[in-house]
Amino acid sequence: MIRDSLGEEKSNMYIERGKKSIALLKEILAIPSVNGADNEGAVAEFIANYLKEKHIDAFVQQIDETHANIIAKLEGKSSETVVWNGHLDTVPYGNTEEWNTDPSIPVEKNGRIYARGASDMKSGLAAMVYLLGEIGESGEKPEQTILFLGTCDEEKSGLGAEKILEEIDLSSGSLLLIGEPTGCKLGVAQKGCIWAQLNISGKTSHGAYPEEGYNAVEYGMKIVCMIKKWVTEYEHRLLGTATAQVTMIQGGIAPNMTPDFAEILLDIRIVPGISAEDVEKKIKKICREEVEETNGEVKFEVRIKNARRAIEITEEERWLKEFKAYFKQNGAETEEIGINYFTDASILTKKESEIPVLLFGPGEPRLAHKPNEFVELEKYEKYIEILGEIFSINYQK
Structure with a gap:
């Protein structure tokens, strides 16, 4: 009892x-x-x-x-x-x-x-x-x-x-x-998180003569693909693969004009083994190399809006x-x-x-x-x- x-x-x-x-x-x-x-x-x-x-x-x-x-x-x-x-x-x-x-x-x-x-x-x-x-x-x-x-x-x-x-x-x-x-x-x-803003400056031209300009939107997307390829090489046993995606983009002047400016926001989720500093350095390196490829005709600005390890x-x-x-x-x-x-x-x-x-x-x-x-x-x-x-x-x- x-x-x-x-x-x-x-x-x-x-x-x-x-x-x-x-x-x-x-x-x-x-x-x-x-x-x-x-x-x-x-x-x-x-x-x-x-x-x-x-x-x-x-x-x-x-x-x-x-x-x-x-x-x-x-x-x-x-x-x-x-x-x-x-x-x-x-x-x-x-x-x-x-x-x-x-x-x-x-x-x-x-x-x-x-x-x-x-x-x-x-x-x-x-x-x-x-x-x-x-x-x-x-x-x-x-x-x-x-x-x-x-x-x-x-x-x-x-x-x-x-x-x-x-x-x-x-x-x-x-x-x-x-x-x-x-x-x-x-x-x-x-996972860590980086929000990276890319500002791309190109050169406008008539839509019928794209070779006379530098398409800022297309150059921006080319950079994005290179960043994404690099980021996704990193994996973690529990977190899976690091990721990168475009979450905001704007650019263009008119349907028949080559865009001379683009702004792209990337959401990048990193795993242990890669730091926010690594990501920023890599993005800037890719951009520098692309500037050299175009003889300085296309310019890039990188702004880190958020960086969490x-x-x-x-x-x-x-x-x-x-x-x-x-x-x-x-x-x-x-x-x-x-x-x-x-x-x-x-x-x-x-x-x-x-x-x-x-x-x-x-x-x-x-x-x-x-x-x-x-x-x-x-x-x-x-x-x-x-x-x-x-x-x-x-x-x-």
Whole structure:
């Protein structure tokens, strides 16, 4: 009877914890934070107030009227610091007619919560915040000091992550854990991203006499093909092949005139083994060689609009081993995955020699930025349990 009573008590405790963590997730999802449309600082303010009420040292790092970060610190038993990160913003709702529910209002249905940001990545964000709050309220200390960073503007230029680096040195941390959607699988590698703008200047002529001009559009596309051929030579075991594609192009004057100018924007996704600097140098080299081929008649200008490096954690990293050991002890698979989209990791770790990065969150990568985005509540609650156990956090009195 005593054993049954204790089992029932533990079961009730887990049920109550689940209700509280889900309630927090819904509150965070209900705060609109569409990048470029809403005040992302509202989410930062909410989280800061929540954590302060739980006796956690937290403050809002204001950037401008619509952008702010939330920074919180929980002192551990040791000075070793692990960094937890999640972003506050979401992408736009898209065509709301493609949604079965209002994307701005969290809806719980069939063990899932539907809303924009449910998977990418307010579920990972809320789970970290909830766990920190529970520790603070319990008065217990984790083994390591936990530095929590809730960053704004991740979906665009990474304004929040850049601001963090102006005031905080993260290089001495033992781990940067980012709660991006991985389906509770271990995200050990992430593609980098370069947006390269090519401005090509040629020479116009009558459309009937193309040999008298230099077609800027065609020369631009020739360069693009050469860049793409070079980029796709690089591969990774989890991320696949590096890619390059034209995402924007404009040029031309009239149907019967050789275009004398073209502007092309390339989206290049790189894998570990090739850097943003490598890409920029290669593009400029190809352009220089093409200028020489035309005796300087065609000119090229290269502008790098975005440069985020590829990320990979090595198999020898201690924290990766800790996560794998946990999964093994609990009879679960330790599947490793690669992430094709970029995250704040490529800003928060400017150099490969800095803090190791692990991407790990309850959302699903396939649902990011799509209609009817959701998170499975079972994975959300499991995620909280995993973080608590791996970081040796005991917040049960």
